[in-house]
Amino acid sequence: MKLEAIKVACSNCNLRELCMPVGLNTDELNKIDELVATRRRIKRGTALFHNGDTFTSLYAIRTGFFKTCVTTEEGLDQVTGFQMAGEIIGLDGIVNDHHTCDAIALEDAEICVLPFDRIEELSREVNALQHHVHKIMSREIVREHGVMLLLGSMRAEERLAVFLLNLVQRLHARGFSQSELVLRMTREEIGSYLGLKLETVSRTFSKFAEDGIVEVKQRHIQINDIDALKLVVNSHPCR
Amino acid sequence: MKLEAIKVACSNCNLRELCMPVGLNTDELNKIDELVATRRRIKRGTALFHNGDTFTSLYAIRTGFFKTCVTTEEGLDQVTGFQMAGEIIGLDGIVNDHHTCDAIALEDAEICVLPFDRIEELSREVNALQHHVHKIMSREIVREHGVMLLLGSMRAEERLAVFLLNLVQRLHARGFSQSELVLRMTREEIGSYLGLKLETVSRTFSKFAEDGIVEVKQRHIQINDIDALKLVVNSHPCR
DNA sequence: CGACACCTTGAAGAGGTTCAAGAAATGTGG
DNA sequence: CCACATTTCTTGAACCTCTTCAAGGTGTCG
Numbered sequence: 131m132k133l134e135a136i137k138v139a140c141s142n143c144n145l146r147e148l149c150m151p152v153g154l155n156t157d158e159l160n161k162i163d164e165l166v167a168t169r170r171r172i173k174r175g176t177a178l179f180h181n182g183d184t185f186t187s188l189y190a191i192r193t194g195f196f197k198t199c200v201t202t203e204e205g206l207d208q209v210t211g212f213q214m215a216g217e218i219i220g221l222d223g224i225v226n227d228h229h230t231c232d233a234i235a236l237e238d239a240e241i242c243v244l245p246f247d248r249i250e251e252l253s254r255e256v257n258a259l260q261h262h263v264h265k266i267m268s269r270e271i272v273r274e275h276g277v278m279l280l281l282g283s284m285r286a287e288e289r290l291a292v293f294l295l296n297l298v299q300r301l302h303a304r305g306f307s308q309s310e311l312v313l314r315m316t317r318e319e320i321g322s323y324l325g326l327k328l329e330t331v332s333r334t335f336s337k338f339a340e341d342g343i344v345e346v347k348q349r350h351i352q353i354n355d356i357d358a359l360k361l362v363v364n365s366h367p368c369r
Numbered sequence: 370m371k372l373e374a375i376k377v378a379c380s381n382c383n384l385r386e387l388c389m390p391v392g393l394n395t396d397e398l399n400k401i402d403e404l405v406a407t408r409r410r411i412k413r414g415t416a417l418f419h420n421g422d423t424f425t426s427l428y429a430i431r432t433g434f435f436k437t438c439v440t441t442e443e444g445l446d447q448v449t450g451f452q453m454a455g456e457i458i459g460l461d462g463i464v465n466d467h468h469t470c471d472a473i474a475l476e477d478a479e480i481c482v483l484p485f486d487r488i489e490e491l492s493r494e495v496n497a498l499q500h501h502v503h504k505i506m507s508r509e510i511v512r513e514h515g516v517m518l519l520l521g522s523m524r525a526e527e528r529l530a531v532f533l534l535n536l537v538q539r540l541h542a543r544g545f546s547q548s549e550l551v552l553r554m555t556r557e558e559i560g561s562y563l564g565l566k567l568e569t570v571s572r573t574f575s576k577f578a579e580d581g582i583v584e585v586k587q588r589h590i591q592i593n594d595i596d597a598l599k600l601v602v603n604s605h606p607c608r
Numbered sequence: 609c610g611a612c613a614c615c616t617t618g619a620a621g622a623g624g625t626t627c628a629a630g631a632a633a634t635g636t637g638g
Numbered sequence: 639c640c641a642c643a644t645t646t647c648t649t650g651a652a653c654c655t656c657t658t659c660a661a662g663g664t665g666t667c668g
Contacts, residue, residue, distance in 0.1 A: 200514050200515070200517075200518055202518065203603075204603050204604075206518060206522050206523070207522070208514075208517055208518040208521045208522055210514050210517050210518075221506075221507055221510050222507060222510055222511050222514065223507070224503050224504055224506075224507035225504045225507035225508040225510075225511055226511075230511050230514065231514060250496070250499055250500065250503070253492075253493075253499065254492075254493045254494075254496075254499065255493075257489070257493075260489055260492065260493065261489065263503075264463050264489070264502075264506070265463055265464045267460075267463075267503070267506040267507070267510065268460055268461060268462070268463035268464035268506070269464040270510055271460050271461055271506065271509055271510060271513065272461050272464055272465075272469050274510065274513040274514075274516075274517065275439050275447075275449050275461065275469065275470060275513075276439070277513075277517055278439075278447055278449050278513065278516055278517065278520060279439055279441065279445060279447040279449075281517060281520035281521050281564060282447045282520050282561065282562075282563075282564035283445050283446070283447055283561075283564065284445070285623075285624090286623075286624070316645090316646065316647085317646075317647065317648095318646085322521065322522075323521075324521075325520060325521035325522065326624075326625095327624075327625055327626080328646090328647080329624090329625075329626085329647090329648080329649085330623090330624060330625075331647095332646095332647060332648055332649080333624095333648080333649080335647095335648095336648075336649080348632080348633070348646085348647075349646095364442075364443055365443075524655075524656090525655075525656070555613090555614065555615085556614075556615065556616095557614085565656075565657095566656075566657055566658080567614090567615080568615095568616080568617085568656090568657075568658085569655090569656060569657075571615060571616055571617080572616080572617080572656095574615095574616095575616075575617080587614085587615075587664080587665075588614095
């Protein structure tokens with residue numbers, strides 16, 4: 131069967147530790163394999179889902195990079211997160227059966243479609259999966275607490291430092307460099323996420339560069355002094 | 370048995386629609402009743418749980434009013450939400466088996482203790498409960514998206530207007546007035562939640578009062594013109 | 609009644625925004 | 639492959655919102 135062919139074997143996926151529970155036996159692993167309905171390719175700049183779309187599935191990112199953003203009728207716009215390989219998106223859709231934000235690919239991406247009714251079904255049989263789903267949602271809640279702290283009480287330099295440290299840490303966990311990264315998003319998108327204007331983001335990058343903390347060549351960032359960056363966060367002159 | 374005596378019958382709780390799934394049959398309702406281990410009374414000013422506490426249970430608020438707040442080592446502090454009767458707190462603790470924020474009672478409160486392992490157990494048997502838990506977590510994620518939008522792209526007047534409208538709407542859903550409310554929190558706590566200083570909160574209240582939108586007598590707020598308040602949010606001079 | 613926490617208001621200052629212009633990179637079509 | 643349009647990024651200067659600092663007022667509770 132064709133469907134069979136395009137299926138992803140979660141049990142063989144090299145992202146397994148990132149998006150699936152650990153410590154399953156073979157039987158349970160086989161069940162999990164049935165979770166993924168299909169893969170989908172998303173071209174850069176296009177949406178995985180839009181605000182208002184009917185919710186049916188969660189999505190596990192295999193490759194690529196996404197942003198999620200909410201928009202109001204009045205045209206306000208807020209990037210709520212950036213997601214990379216091994217992360218799950220779509221959790222916002224569960225509560226009202228439709229999505230309340232847009233998920234846009236910032237580079238060509240490939241995702242696994244996880245029909246939510248199947249997740250719930252399997253969760254009843256595989257305790258580890260049930261708990262894993264709860265953990266993923268709880269992790270997202272805790273992450274957002276961190277963003278609220280950032281937006282509510284940090285100044286521009288701290289915000290950008292936190293942002294860079296978080297990005298590089300997540301990339302490092304995926305086998306990339308600890309000191310080098312290529313931004314997938316524009317200054318404006320960073321600004322939206324951090325509650326700053328794009329000019330402020332640009333200026334703050336320039337300031338970090340002047341101070342010798344980073345080198346900035348457009349979207350290519352080289353972190354020269356990660357401790358200094360951490361110090362920017364910790365030794366905040368308070369606000 | 371004593372334990373039996375202090376148990377709460379969820380099936381008889383007048384908050385049922387708020388914190389429990391609807392459309393259960395008798396059998397399922399009886400199971401849900403076994404969910405609540407005990408009630409607990411929390412005195413005003415004391416904590417239901419602290420950052421770092423081991424996570425064991427979610428808590429359903431029966432009466433009273435809470436704030437949750439995260440704190441960093443450097444002394445930064447951010448109120449992440451205000452919770453009232455019928456709402457669930459403690460979701461942050463699931464991911465790492467310990468809480469990552471404080472939950473403080475802003476008035477004497479009574480809560481139902483819902484041991485999380487029992488929730489997971491029952492979720493496997495009662496599909497509606499399983500889905501309800503997922504919805505509660507998703508709702509919290511969506512709520513936080515809204516706060517991120519507020520903190521990231523609204524100005525002081527809009528933030529306070531959103532805050533008041535949200536509070537009064539939730540109170541109204543619980544049978545209170547649409548136009549009158551008593552704040553349970555200080556200006557400083559409002560400010561922390563909204564990413565503003567307490568002076569700014571106070572000034573903004575005064576401005577609303579000058580404009581005839583509200584009357585402010587300390588913590589007693591009378592909303593005279595709710596449409597004007599909504600207009601503050603919608604006709605933002607953009608930022 | 610006095611101590612304490614909370615709230616209001618004023619004035620000065622800082623951080624970030626806005627507006628503007630130009631430079632660098634990227635993409636497109638001939 | 640190059641010219642041109644477009645998007646993205648940087649930088650400067652003026653401005654504005656919110657913060658900071660300070661003082662006094664109001665309310666509450668032992």
